[in-house]
Amino acid sequence: MLRSLAQLSRRVEFAAAHRYRRPDWSDERNRAVFGPCANPNFHGHDYTCTVTVRGAIDDTTGMIVDLGALDRILDDEITSRFDHRNINLDVPEFADGRLVPTGENIARFIFERVEPRLPAGVELVRVDLAEDDTLSATVEAR
Amino acid sequence: MLRSLAQLSRRVEFAAAHRYRRPDWSDERNRAVFGPCANPNFHGHDYTCTVTVRGAIDDTTGMIVDLGALDRILDDEITSRFDHRNINLDVPEFADGRLVPTGENIARFIFERVEPRLPAGVELVRVDLAEDDTLSATVEAR
Amino acid sequence: MLRSLAQLSRRVEFAAAHRYRRPDWSDERNRAVFGPCANPNFHGHDYTCTVTVRGAIDDTTGMIVDLGALDRILDDEITSRFDHRNINLDVPEFADGRLVPTGENIARFIFERVEPRLPAGVELVRVDLAEDDTLSATVEAR
Amino acid sequence: MLRSLAQLSRRVEFAAAHRYRRPDWSDERNRAVFGPCANPNFHGHDYTCTVTVRGAIDDTTGMIVDLGALDRILDDEITSRFDHRNINLDVPEFADGRLVPTGENIARFIFERVEPRLPAGVELVRVDLAEDDTLSATVEAR
Amino acid sequence: MLRSLAQLSRRVEFAAAHRYRRPDWSDERNRAVFGPCANPNFHGHDYTCTVTVRGAIDDTTGMIVDLGALDRILDDEITSRFDHRNINLDVPEFADGRLVPTGENIARFIFERVEPRLPAGVELVRVDLAEDDTLSATVEAR
Amino acid sequence: MLRSLAQLSRRVEFAAAHRYRRPDWSDERNRAVFGPCANPNFHGHDYTCTVTVRGAIDDTTGMIVDLGALDRILDDEITSRFDHRNINLDVPEFADGRLVPTGENIARFIFERVEPRLPAGVELVRVDLAEDDTLSATVEAR
Numbered sequence: 001m002l003r004s005l006a007q008l009s010r011r012v013e014f015a016a017a018h019r020y021r022r023p024d025w026s027d028e029r030n031r032a033v034f035g036p037c038a039n040p041n042f043h044g045h046d047y048t049c050t051v052t053v054r055g056a057i058d059d060t061t062g063m064i065v066d067l068g069a070l071d072r073i074l075d076d077e078i079t080s081r082f083d084h085r086n087i088n089l090d091v092p093e094f095a096d097g098r099l100v101p102t103g104e105n106i107a108r109f110i111f112e113r114v115e116p117r118l119p120a121g122v123e124l125v126r127v128d129l130a131e132d133d134t135l136s137a138t139v140e141a142r
Numbered sequence: 143m144l145r146s147l148a149q150l151s152r153r154v155e156f157a158a159a160h161r162y163r164r165p166d167w168s169d170e171r172n173r174a175v176f177g178p179c180a181n182p183n184f185h186g187h188d189y190t191c192t193v194t195v196r197g198a199i200d201d202t203t204g205m206i207v208d209l210g211a212l213d214r215i216l217d218d219e220i221t222s223r224f225d226h227r228n229i230n231l232d233v234p235e236f237a238d239g240r241l242v243p244t245g246e247n248i249a250r251f252i253f254e255r256v257e258p259r260l261p262a263g264v265e266l267v268r269v270d271l272a273e274d275d276t277l278s279a280t281v282e283a284r
Numbered sequence: 285m286l287r288s289l290a291q292l293s294r295r296v297e298f299a300a301a302h303r304y305r306r307p308d309w310s311d312e313r314n315r316a317v318f319g320p321c322a323n324p325n326f327h328g329h330d331y332t333c334t335v336t337v338r339g340a341i342d343d344t345t346g347m348i349v350d351l352g353a354l355d356r357i358l359d360d361e362i363t364s365r366f367d368h369r370n371i372n373l374d375v376p377e378f379a380d381g382r383l384v385p386t387g388e389n390i391a392r393f394i395f396e397r398v399e400p401r402l403p404a405g406v407e408l409v410r411v412d413l414a415e416d417d418t419l420s421a422t423v424e425a426r
Numbered sequence: 427m428l429r430s431l432a433q434l435s436r437r438v439e440f441a442a443a444h445r446y447r448r449p450d451w452s453d454e455r456n457r458a459v460f461g462p463c464a465n466p467n468f469h470g471h472d473y474t475c476t477v478t479v480r481g482a483i484d485d486t487t488g489m490i491v492d493l494g495a496l497d498r499i500l501d502d503e504i505t506s507r508f509d510h511r512n513i514n515l516d517v518p519e520f521a522d523g524r525l526v527p528t529g530e531n532i533a534r535f536i537f538e539r540v541e542p543r544l545p546a547g548v549e550l551v552r553v554d555l556a557e558d559d560t561l562s563a564t565v566e567a568r
Numbered sequence: 569m570l571r572s573l574a575q576l577s578r579r580v581e582f583a584a585a586h587r588y589r590r591p592d593w594s595d596e597r598n599r600a601v602f603g604p605c606a607n608p609n610f611h612g613h614d615y616t617c618t619v620t621v622r623g624a625i626d627d628t629t630g631m632i633v634d635l636g637a638l639d640r641i642l643d644d645e646i647t648s649r650f651d652h653r654n655i656n657l658d659v660p661e662f663a664d665g666r667l668v669p670t671g672e673n674i675a676r677f678i679f680e681r682v683e684p685r686l687p688a689g690v691e692l693v694r695v696d697l698a699e700d701d702t703l704s705a706t707v708e709a710r
Numbered sequence: 711m712l713r714s715l716a717q718l719s720r721r722v723e724f725a726a727a728h729r730y731r732r733p734d735w736s737d738e739r740n741r742a743v744f745g746p747c748a749n750p751n752f753h754g755h756d757y758t759c760t761v762t763v764r765g766a767i768d769d770t771t772g773m774i775v776d777l778g779a780l781d782r783i784l785d786d787e788i789t790s791r792f793d794h795r796n797i798n799l800d801v802p803e804f805a806d807g808r809l810v811p812t813g814e815n816i817a818r819f820i821f822e823r824v825e826p827r828l829p830a831g832v833e834l835v836r837v838d839l840a841e842d843d844t845l846s847a848t849v850e851a852r
Contacts, residue, residue, distance in 0.1 A: 006814040007848040015274065017159035017186040017228070022628065033629060035636060041228035044159040044186005046274045052848075057818065060732065061743060062810035067845075068745055086159070086183030100630035104574040108625065132157065132188045135635075138575040138620075148388040149422040164486065175487060177494055194422075199392065202306065203317060204384035209419075210319060242488035246432040250483065277493075280433040280478075290530040291564040299700065301585035301612040301654070325654035328585040328612005330700045336564075341534065344448070345459060346526035351561075352461060370585070370609035416583065416614045441842065443727035443754040443796070467796035470727040470754005472842045512727070512751035558725065558756045590770070601771060603778060668772035672716040676767065703777075706717040706762075 006064050007125055009052040012074050014083035017044040021088070023097040034100075042086060047106075048130040049078050051114060055122040065122045077113045082106075103129045103137030111139045148206050149267055151194040154216050156225035159186040163230070165239035176242075184228060189248075190272040191220050193256060197264040207264045219255040224248075245271045245279030253281045290348050291409055293336040296358050298367035301328040305372070307381040318384075326370060331390075332420075333362050334412040335398060339405050349406045361397040366390075387413045387421030395423045432490050433551055435478040438500050440509035443470040447514070449523040460526075468512060473532075474556040475504050477540060481548040491548045503539040508532075529555045529563030537565045574632050575693055577620040580642050582651035585612040589656070591665040602668075610654060613699045615674075617646050619682060620694040633690045645681040650674075671697045671705030679707045716774050717835055719762040722784050724793035727754040731798070733807035744810075752796060757816075758846075759788050760838040761824060765831050775832045787823040792816075813839045813847030821849045 019042045020034035030038040055064035087101040107129040115124040130136035161184045162176035172180040197206035229243040249271040257266040272278035304318035314322040339348035371385040391413040399408040414420035446460035456464040481490035513527040533555040541550040556562035588602035598606040623632035655669040675697040683692040698704035730744035740748040765774035797811040817839040825834040840846035
């Protein structure tokens with residue numbers, strides 16, 4: 001059979017608090033750049049994160065990746081890091097203003113942690129991170 | 143025309159942070175009762191709030207309520223109070239542990255604030271507050 | 285078995301154009317009351333109509349109503365009347381300004397046409413008509 | 427505070443196979459009554475089951491029920507019975523043609539199993555069982 | 569940090585009426601080619617338009633584009649042109665049969681208007697225009 | 711007009727039963743590899759299949775493909791083969807353990823059947839097959 005490559009997209013959800021705020025900026029500048037996302041006391045979202053991988057369809061199992069193994073990676077790298085957390089305070093890489101927890105930065109962060117853990121022959125294509133139905137960020141393999 | 147009563151449901155969304163935590167309880171007891179919702183640094187949700195009102199269909203306009211007026215009430219009492227806020231810190235009625243910001247308490251709070259502002263002849267039937275696709279609280283008129 | 289009553293909800297969709305406009309009012313008054321819904325050249329929606337019926341669960345079939353028969357009623361009374369139509373021009377009961385095509389009036393219209401066609405022993409509980417994800421009208425049995 | 431009753435709705439999902447088929451009927455009669463749902467080799471759905479309970483809001487916790495306890499009941503009575511199962515073959519109460527696995531019958535079955543397990547003071551209001559976006563069955567408390 | 573490119577997708581909605589109809593064709597030919605979309609009195613949809621842009625993640629803000637600026641462009645070029653309008657009558661570029669208001673043509677029209685307004689360094693990747701849950705058109709950068 | 715290529719995505723749904731099971735493996739090995747998807751008595755899903763094609767926008771009709779013709783292809787190759795079927799038993803290419811009915815294999819199967827039936831000038835870009843909201847497989851043109 002000729003067309004043996006396929007992609008698999010798996011979605012996980014997590015509820016987290018965040019704010020967009022650079023500690024080295026004044027309140028005024030934070031509000032001017034980030035709008036209501038700079039409100040000092042945090043707000044939150046039900047984030048939806050969709051991870052897409054690509055690989056050859058195994059002739060025996062019909063799968064490109066062991067779904068249980070993929071789920072464990074997503075659980076370790078996404079759910080257990082972010083769910084019911086405050087990203088600015090509880091996720092060390094974002095703490096103390098190191099990284100503003102925008103969708104773009106969170107998607108890149110997840111991309112960089114999931115990619116090295118995938119089994120041989122499975123490629124990370126894309127990480128989509130949606131804050132809500134109207135806004136999402138995507139980081140793709142280059 | 144005989145059947146002149148109808149209901150109208152309007153949905154608004156807001157992103158907010160919260161935690162379930164009683165300041166008069168130990169960390170252990172908070173965690174035992176509230177689970178991960180007690181994580182001290184807050185988490186958040188994209189809340190969906192659906193407000194349902196009932197009234198007679200006006201023969202001239204075909205409406206039971208002026209939608210612009212209803213939207214202003216929902217904006218004042220829901221969006222402007224909760225959107226991009228930390229419910230435990232920014233909403234005075236929930237601050238300092240006065241009310242645990244569960245779905246039940248938020249729905250009741252919204253019910254009590256929206257109801258007295260509705261125009262004459264329009265009755266508040268129900269407030270639904272969903273944290274995500276799997277959990278929602280409802281307060282109905284009695 | 286004791287609890288033999290159940291409800292069944294069936295959803296159909298239709299795409300239609302409409303405007304809110306009373307021919308006996310001035311343009312100014314139409315716009316003041318109906319806002320952008322009074323734009324003279326029509327706009328439109330993907331309407332979602334959910335019809336809920338109630339009846340006894342038949343011990344033999346496990347059903348409260350023949351779904352094929354219900355679907356034919358909904359097709360006749362909803363889809364074939366409204367789908368790909370202009371409600372103000374193509375649906376006689378709404379034409380010439382007789383009824384403003386609000387959600388309330390459309391839901392009531394559908395309720396009144398579906399109810400007499402249901403088989404004996406099946407009761408119409410409710411018609412919900414949603415214009416979009418944020419606004420819906422409901423007419424219930426009294 | 428006066429209005430202390432609230433409802434909580436919790437949704438679970440399960441993937442299951444079924445067919446509508448009475449073993450005491452001919453193939454022809456099964457097909458005439460049940461249509462494509464009588465296909466002998468089973469088909470399936472991603473069912474969505476929403477359980478709604480009612481109770482007094484606890485002044486201390488802000489909750490009407492311990493959500494962890496409710497989730498364990500739903501896991502026992504719904505997910506573990508139905509998820510990744512064939513309802514006609516794997517769920518004893520539906521096996522051997524005892525009950526046709528219609529939405530009505532499954533909703534009633536779940537209602538009858540969840541209700542006696544709820545803690546004192548918590549009432550089961552309603553079980554909704556949706557096969558897909560267009561069809562759902564509901565059993566309510568009487 | 570190596571992977572600095574990301575995409576951002578923003579969704580807006582608008583309700584509009586349209587018909588598919590070439591004034592230089594007979595009624596019969598319009599109906600043969602366009603089916604019920606040729607109904608003369610217009611029908612309508614709740615359109616969903618998703619605009620995807622790509623750029624480098626700014627190290628300071630964590631963003632690839634000022635979301636407020638992007639929203640103003642989408643409001644000017646999409647919402648204010650199409651929402652509560654009749655595309656065949658109210659949008660000059662589609663009026664008098666110049667362009668049939670198919671999803672393909674509307675998506676291309678939006679692509680061509682949004683692209684030149686994006687700030688330097690931000691690239692338009694894609695415009696998706698969905699009529700409903702089952703049909704969408706996409707125009708991508710070449 | 712310069713940008714004349716566009717894509718069109720059309721979604722169909724079907725309800726089907728399946729299991730993941732190789733007849734040449736022991737029960738233990740099937741369960742170890744496929745988890746609960748190997749349950750012998752089948753389970754099922756409401757599958758969503760989205761087919762994306764690309765072509766030049768016709769200047770006269772504004773379309774890249776005759777939607778009625780596309781729908782007939784999707785009905786023949788997807789709905790009529792899979793809806794209300796047991797994929798392991800009723801779809802010959804998957805029967806007797808020839809192909810494990812994973813999302814990857816079903817998406818590839820649909821890709822290979824739809825592609826040769828498209829009219830000249832219309833290219834198949836992608837077939838997405840979702841089992842539910844959290845898992846989908848994609849096969850793209852190479």
